[in-house]
Amino acid sequence: MSAQNATVQSLVYGIPLLEYVIFANAIANSSGTWTTNTLVHSTTLATPSSHAIVLPNVDTLYSSGLLDLSGGDIIATMPPLEEGRFYVWPFYDLYSNNVCNIGTITNSTAGKYLIKYRASKPGCVAANDEYAGTIYLPTVYGATLLRIEVGNSSDVDYVVSSIQPNFTLEVGPSALSACAPALTAELLNAGLTTSDLPLYILQLTARLAANNPPDVVADIAPVTAMLETAGVSLATNTYTQPTSVDLALAYTTAEAVLLAVGESATDFESLGNGWKALAPSLCGNFLSHYDVRGFIAVGGYLQLQASVAIYPVYELGQDLYSNQTYMVEFFGKPQVNGFWSLTMYDSDGFLVPNSLDRYSLNDRGNMTYPDGTLVYGGASPSDSTEPFYMLLQTTDIQASVEWESNWLPTPADGGEFRFNLRWYGPTDSLSDGTYTYPRVTVVEPNPPLPRSG
Template sequence: MFSKILALALGVLTLADAHQVPLRAGSDVDVSTPTGAQDATIFSLVYGIPLTQYVIFADSIANKSSGQWTTNSILHETTLANATYRAIVRPNVDTLYSESLIDLSVNDVVATMPAVEGRFFVWPFYDVYGNNFCNIGTATSSRAGKYLVKYSPANPGCIASDTGEYAGTINMPTPYGAAVLRIEVDNTTDADYVVSSIQRTFTIVPQAVDRPQVAPALTRSLLNDGLDVNDIPLYIMQLTARIAPFNLPEESKDVAWVTSVLQLAGISDGPYSQPSGVDLPTAYSAALAEINSIETRGFFTSFGNGWSALRADVSGDFHGHYNVRAFVALEGYMQLNITEALYPLYEVDQTFFSNQSYTVEFYGKPQVLAFWSLTIYDEQGYMVPNDLNRYSLNNRGSMTYPNGTLISETPADSGARFYMLLQSTDYPASPEWESNWLPTPADGKVFNFLMRFYRPENSLFDGTYEYPKVTAVEVNPPIPSAL
């Protein structure tokens, strides 16, 4: 799957017969032998992989801020994600992003959310590992106003308030974290309105508090300097040694055993110290095998016609499922909780090549309270460059039924069939397909696609809705007759 592709992109072979370490409390890691240190290293690599994505996110914010490293503020993206966007893998193009790098090592933070009527938005907060532990916004009917964001590992999550200075409190499980506001937009003109009239009314500012410092200040140097970035397994261990001792597991019951396993692997308060006898490349291959194994271990729910998604209890906020947490970090860091968005994947073990065209047949509109989309990504999880600058099709644009009627102009529960064409930029779509064409990469390259259902209704979970059928076809096939 995508994580396998990324593993190969890093030049590492995934070993099908690699040893797999239990990644839940009650682990049987042997703490007394070199084999135990090797197993502990496998776990530590799985545990630390999300931190690499956090660094990518943090550095991306700095690059967009004229090279200035900033924390506890908000960077508003003024254009939709496109083929140059690199802050996170598999971004959406349905919303404008506003990104924040949060550091509660010394200060608290105050997040101010305005009243926004008639438009979906969600303001998710993440710990440093990518757990979506709190959301405020449309789906949660959160009250407009100020929210106090503070480090509170004993009680992570959102606490609403109807009175007082704050509309609520956001308790972060780790002192380092992030927030990625997403505001729905319909088109370029609508995006301009959101930028000028809505986006800038969301703010994040630090607030001084009288308490001891709980971690080193979050700086560019902390996340980047002196790390062996050209040796991926060593880099992950070094980065984890810097960050993990001050950013403990979200699950308080896991703190003691996770800390002991990390220590066995050479990770404690200070630089990484590789234990004698540990083979890092082999451990990394085993870690990737463990991450990829979730595809066959019951973590996915099948919706039919080849579509499936991570179970609700391991979507967005992963708790003690560290293998799933790493899987999502590689596949789509900063996933939303399933109450906000459902992410169906097609044929999780399938690889698609753009020298083959495909149709996606929808048996009626997916039922959502907000909106839905299908987005194409290249092998690395980024948008596919194309002359139309089209990366996604959704229920709000120019896509049509076979008879030419705009899909956006029919009722939300319309059962009429419609089609998308997934086809390489090497073969531009014929005029009859142009509104429903999603360009895939040139030169036969690998691609993947992902659906997003924002505020999904029960029909998308309970088998009521029939998921789309994907079919390999010839280039520019005839559009099926209206049904």
């Protein structure tokens, strides 16, 4: 392998580390101090000014944490689950692989979970006499991002005061000797060339990769060889650019590799009516698919496994502009064991400011059928196949009265936007072709509501 090709692959491999640092620094900024092995609870829902996470949820409260197993184990305590409220507490390795989830869908037993470092065979192990379960991380450093469903804005105070504080992280049994340097702000930030992005990624990779090898054991030798050929020394934790390498070109090529994932018919599966989703086998835990891992890190960091959540996107790669109005027709209620939403984002993946402070439409809101009755919370059965509609229309044009409850504002001034669905606790119908995905059509502003019959 040439040094140039190795550099391209090393950039693809290391890009999730860049997102990890952004995540870590955001936690420090929100908490006021650098902290590891403890949860930092967000007490407000995401808003357009929330830029710590790309494509944020707007109907969950987050609790974030950095995991540092260099000095020993960590204990995670999960309280008894409140019936009717969805929780997921995921645990990620340094490279953003979702190696274990506890909560509503899987590993729902309340109690203490022991988090341990194990270089291979990551995941969850069943309870023993002392712990509700054991979580094995394949890297010394990791992350966690607890998500707690919030029914509406008035529910926030209750979740903040009565639910969040009962989820905790604490330092557990200590190791006889440290297996890596402690996870500090200096380790992730000091002495790196942040003004040159590809150089920065390779320097960061050099600093962290030696103590955080691939979790696929068969990949350790080839990944090590790739990094060394690219100038990343795992022995000295330094990066030296080979004289034959054009770093700018390598980064452009690496970006093209990631972009190709979104256009791949193999990585993304068609769900019908223009919707796609990442193949379930690739969701959350990417194993040797480093291109997919990098693509998701940039576009949707800290993704969950498909058994917990599915994230369908509409026409990935197609430009959508808010100088056009779109109608989304749902062919009945999506069947989930948790909750679902359709969320609006600008071209950078952040929420769209609007006078309603409305950033998603979901199964906990006041959407209505064309006859004015509630889709959720009314007499309509949970498995109803009656169609209902959403209006995606710019904030520059006020929705008509009949559309107000089903209006999701798009950016002002004709800006680009994107949107995606989230199915939490998805049933098989949402991925096996049984459910007919929503149809999206271009319409005039404030079109007449479709009427049955």
